[in-house]
Amino acid sequence: MNSxxxxxxxxxxxxxCGAAAxxxxxxxxxxxxxxxxxxxxxxxxxxxxxxxxxxxLSQFASLxxxxxxxxVLNASQTYTVWAPGNGTFDYETLNSLSNDRLMKxxxxxxxxxxxxxxxxxxxxxxxxxxEKLMLFSGAxxxxxxxxxxxxxxxxxxxxxxxxxxxxxxxxxNIYESLNNxxxxxxxxxxxxxxxxxxxxxEQKSVQGPTLNGEITYLDSIFDEHxxxxxxxxxxxxxxxxxxSMIVPTNEAWxxxxxxxxxxxxxxxxxxxxxxxxxxxxxxxxxxxxDVKYLKDSIVxxxxxxxxxxxxxxxxxxxxxxxxxxxxxxxxxxxxxxQVKFYSEDASRLLENTRRIEKSNGCVWLTDDSLRMxxxxxxxxxxxxxxxxxxxxxxxxxxxxxxxxxxYVAPGTQNPEVKGHxxxxxxxxxxxxxxxxxxxxxxxxxxxRSTTYSIYLVTVPANITNxxxxxxxxxxxxxxxxxxxxxxxxxxxxxWLAVSTFVSDSAQIDTIYLxxxxxxxxxxxxxxYYPYLRVNSSVTSRERANYDRNMRIDCLILxxxxxxxxxxxxxxxxxxxxxx
Numbered sequence: 001m002n003s004x005x006x007x008x009x010x011x012x013x014x015x016x017c018g019a020a021a022x023x024x025x026x027x028x029x030x031x032x033x034x035x036x037x038x039x040x041x042x043x044x045x046x047x048x049x050x051x052x053x054x055x056x057l058s059q060f061a062s063l064x065x066x067x068x069x070x071x072v073l074n075a076s077q078t079y080t081v082w083a084p085g086n087g088t089f090d091y092e093t094l095n096s097l098s099n100d101r102l103m104k105x106x107x108x109x110x111x112x113x114x115x116x117x118x119x120x121x122x123x124x125x126x127x128x129x130x131e132k133l134m135l136f137s138g139a140x141x142x143x144x145x146x147x148x149x150x151x152x153x154x155x156x157x158x159x160x161x162x163x164x165x166x167x168x169x170x171x172x173n174i175y176e177s178l179n180n181x182x183x184x185x186x187x188x189x190x191x192x193x194x195x196x197x198x199x200x201x202e203q204k205s206v207q208g209p210t211l212n213g214e215i216t217y218l219d220s221i222f223d224e225h226x227x228x229x230x231x232x233x234x235x236x237x238x239x240x241x242x243x244s245m246i247v248p249t250n251e252a253w254x255x256x257x258x259x260x261x262x263x264x265x266x267x268x269x270x271x272x273x274x275x276x277x278x279x280x281x282x283x284x285x286x287x288x289x290d291v292k293y294l295k296d297s298i299v300x301x302x303x304x305x306x307x308x309x310x311x312x313x314x315x316x317x318x319x320x321x322x323x324x325x326x327x328x329x330x331x332x333x334x335x336x337x338q339v340k341f342y343s344e345d346a347s348r349l350l351e352n353t354r355r356i357e358k359s360n361g362c363v364w365l366t367d368d369s370l371r372m373x374x375x376x377x378x379x380x381x382x383x384x385x386x387x388x389x390x391x392x393x394x395x396x397x398x399x400x401x402x403x404x405x406x407y408v409a410p411g412t413q414n415p416e417v418k419g420h421x422x423x424x425x426x427x428x429x430x431x432x433x434x435x436x437x438x439x440x441x442x443x444x445x446x447x448r449s450t451t452y453s454i455y456l457v458t459v460p461a462n463i464t465n466x467x468x469x470x471x472x473x474x475x476x477x478x479x480x481x482x483x484x485x486x487x488x489x490x491x492x493x494x495w496l497a498v499s500t501f502v503s504d505s506a507q508i509d510t511i512y513l514x515x516x517x518x519x520x521x522x523x524x525x526x527x528y529y530p531y532l533r534v535n536s537s538v539t540s541r542e543r544a545n546y547d548r549n550m551r552i553d554c555l556i557l558x559x560x561x562x563x564x565x566x567x568x569x570x571x572x573x574x575x576x577x578x579x
Contacts, residue, residue, distance in 0.1 A: 019304045024162065043155040048073035050156050051230050057083050057163070059091040060110075066095070067103040069111070079159040080116040080126075082144050082168060089167035101181075104130050105170040115159055116151035118142040133239045133357065134168065144168060167439055171359040174236035174245050175226075183365055187253035193298055195227045233336040234308035236360065242311040243336075244319040244363040246349065248503060251368040253303070260299045263379045263448035264521045266291045270486035273529040274440040277394040283488055286528055296526045303370075306377045311361055319362070332436040338376050348373070375562040379448050382557040386427035386442065393441040393531050399430040403440055406551070419508030422554050426459045429550040431536070435546055439535035442555055443482075444522075447530055451517040453563035455556040456534065457510050458503040461547060470505040471547040476537045477513050478499070481530035482518040491533075500537050502546075515560060526544040 049069050051057045060083050064070050073079060077194070094106050108129035116126055121139040128134055132383040134145050142149040147166050154161035178193065180186045226237070235241050248256060268291050275282040288294060308315045318330050333346040343350055348371050353364040375381060384391055387405040393401055406428045408421050431438040456477070476499065479492045495516040503509045522529055532555065538546040558566075566572055 003524075010191070042457075046074045047079055047159050047161060049155040050154060050161060051081070051083060056085045059086045060084055063091075063094060063102060063107060067099055067107050069103070069107050077159055078113065078115050080112045080114065080162070081159065082110045082145075082147075082162045082164050083148070084110070084164040084167045085150060088165055106167065106175075109168050109170045110164075117160055118149060118162060121405070124161045127255065128168075128191075130170075131239060171357075173239060173360040174243055174358045174363055177239075177356070177358055177363055178247070181521045182538040183247075183366075184250045185247055185253075187250045188304070191304070192226070197225045197227075199225075217569060228304075232305065232308050232311070236308070237346050239360055241360045242320070244306045244309040244311055244364060245361070246353065246364045246366065246370070248303075248307075248366045248370045249368065252366045252370045255267045255368070256303050256372070257299055259374065260378045261295065263297050263374075263450050264295050264302075264523065265449040265519075266295055266522045266525070267484075267486045268483065269480035270520060270528075272482070273393075273480055273488055273490065273531065273556070274482065276531055276533070281490075284528075286525065288525065294524060304376045305337055305433065306341075306372060308333045309333060310336055328529050337467075341376060342573040342575070344572065345373055345376055345574070352515075365552075375559050379450055379559050381559065381562060381574070381576045382444070382446060382452075383422070384442060384444065384555040385423050385425070386552040387423075387425040391443050391445065392427070393443045395429065395441070396439045396522045396535075397432050397436040398438045399432050400441070402428045403559035408464060410463050414464055415464050416466055417460055417463055417507060421459060421463070421508060422457070426463075426551050426553045429534075429552060431548045434543070434548070435538045435540065437527060437536035437538060439533065440552070441531050441533045443529040443531050444555070444557060445529055447522045447557070448519050448559075449518055449521040451515055451560040452557040453515050453560055454513045454532070455510050455558065456501075456513055457508060457556065459508055459551040459553050460503075461551065462507045462550070463508075463551070473503040473548075473550045474537050474542065474546040475501055475503075475550060476535050478533045479516055479530065480519055480533065481518060486520075505547075510556070 002328060005454045025044065037428055045053075045402070048064070051061050051064065051073070052062075052070070061070075064073065094102060109132060112126050113129070116122075116124065116136055122137055122142060126134045126136045126144070127417065135298075136142070136144045138149070140454050142152055142162070144162075144164070145168050149162045150165045151163040154163065162179050168514065173191075178185065178189045201484045224237070224331055229235050229237060234243055234245070236243050236245060266288055269285060269287045272284045272286050273281060275286045310317055310319070311319045312332055313328065315332050315334050319333075329343070330346055333341045333349070335341070350364055351371050352367045352369075356363050356365060372378070386392075389402075389405070392403060395401075404427070405425055407425045410424060427440070428439050429438045458473055460470045462470045476493075478490075479495065480488065480490045481492070483489050495514045497512060497514040501511050501513065503511060518530060534547045534549055534550070534552070538548050562574070
């Protein structure tokens with residue numbers, strides 16, 4: 001997914017809700033059980049009554065009662081309970097947990113809906129109430145998730161109890177691990193959980209009696225949802241998934257926010273040139289309701305958008321390897337939003353991280369820094385395909401009143417021309433007459449408040465036909481933008497390397513125009529952009545030496561820090577944003 005589509009996707013997702021990502025399954029209350037037991041008096045009692053009367057399950061019973069599960073297991077619904085005996089688990093530690101954690105990590109980890117007897121050969125995958133997938137297996141001797149069953153098939157009127165020789169280990173999934181229990185990750189935990197929604201599903205829940213005019217429920221089914229699951233295309237709450245997530249510590253989060261923030265400086269109001277033609281210009285006053293909120297939202301989105309990876313993708317397969325944290329090498333990684341990290345950046349991203357296994361993948365806990373280069377996502381190169389009409393703001397003195405898109409089919413490029421056309425097309429800016437100089441204005445999308453090294457790529461006339469005569473282009477360029485006060489500046493030449501530029505007619509030529517610093521960020525403000533005006537600059541006396549018909553492949557806005565790095569490392573590979 002390129003940077004433009006990524007922005008649109010993220011902004012759209014932040015304004016709407018997706019479908020529920022995790023729904024607790026409803027039960028079939030008509031299931032019967034086939035338990036083998038001699039405890040004839042107890043088989044008519046409820047699961048709770050049998051647990052409460054069993055002296056060896058008093059610790060388990062105490063924790064059930066603390067979380068309200070004594071009432072759940074005393075109702076008529078069918079359950080299977082794997083109950084750890086006294087002394088086989090750390091009762092005091094569990095008893096000290098909050099009710100929510102105790103219920104999620106212990107009580108619901110030992111209970112499943114429906115009846116699962118231990119009889120004959122058993123090899124089943126069972127979902128417990130906390131949506132964990134457990135392996136229940138054996139033939140004569142039985143176990144669940146490797147924990148041996150001491151006494152199987154204690155029948156009850158509403159299900160079965162299997163007594164265990166220990167507690168079933170609770171393994172967090174990636175979503176559940178976003179807490180502050182073990183690691184200093186409060187920042188990302190607070191951000192992520194601010195999007196949590198938990199709503200009672202009245203249609204799937206089993207109604208109980210009406211008390212004080214309000215309906216009660218014997219079995220409550222909740223729809224659990226978090227917008228970020230779909231925003232980042234990462235269902236990290238799903239047990240049947242396999243993801244990697246880079247999790248920044250609080251210190252790394254704070255540092256990254258400070259770095260990202262400098263690229264997203266906004267103004268409460270600014271002028272936008274809606275019509276950039278020289279004859280009928282029109283300014284629009286744009287107001288941003290809450291600059292602080294916009295900046296914080298964009299920074300948080302940028303910080304988290306590149307942290308998720310689907311381990312099942314071919315390029316990401318090495319993330320599954322247990323030794324990847326100490327010896328990681330790959331050609332590339334793709335985030336769930338298709339942000340591509342080539343080998344150098346991928347290895348850097350995982351430097352000094354700690355790989356921690358989860359039930360649906362793993363997390364990579366950073367140290368004090370998130371080692372993501374600024375230009376891989378937060379401030380990427382902007383490569384504007386000139387032939388895309390949506391980015392052409394206006395033109396002047398152009399044949400047929402508008403520049404034309406010219407497609408160059410693969411394999412048809414003149415082999416004598418050096419270089420390659422990006423996206424197999426270019427913009428033909430032909431003059432309306434031989435005596436006129438044409439011009440074109442390009443909108444510059446998704447610009448950040450930073451300095452860009454700006455390049456224009458030209459195509460010679462003989463790109464497909466070697467017989468076409470070729471002459472260089474001579475042109476000028478100016479920038480239109482909102483200054484630090486929000487006022488539109490329409491004809492800035494001060495940043496240019498030279499006053500006019502001349503192309504190389506023997507190749508697809510990348511011409512450096514100069515470095516320009518934008519005072520404000522346009523990313524996230526809507527369809528408001530700065531613009532670059534390019535005009536042919538050929539006098540009548542120079543027509544024999546220069547071609548007034550400009551052929552433009554693309555514009556490149558490369559962040560200054562990336563441009564400097566490429567000059568020092570010419571073999572460096574990186575992803576570009578195509579518009």
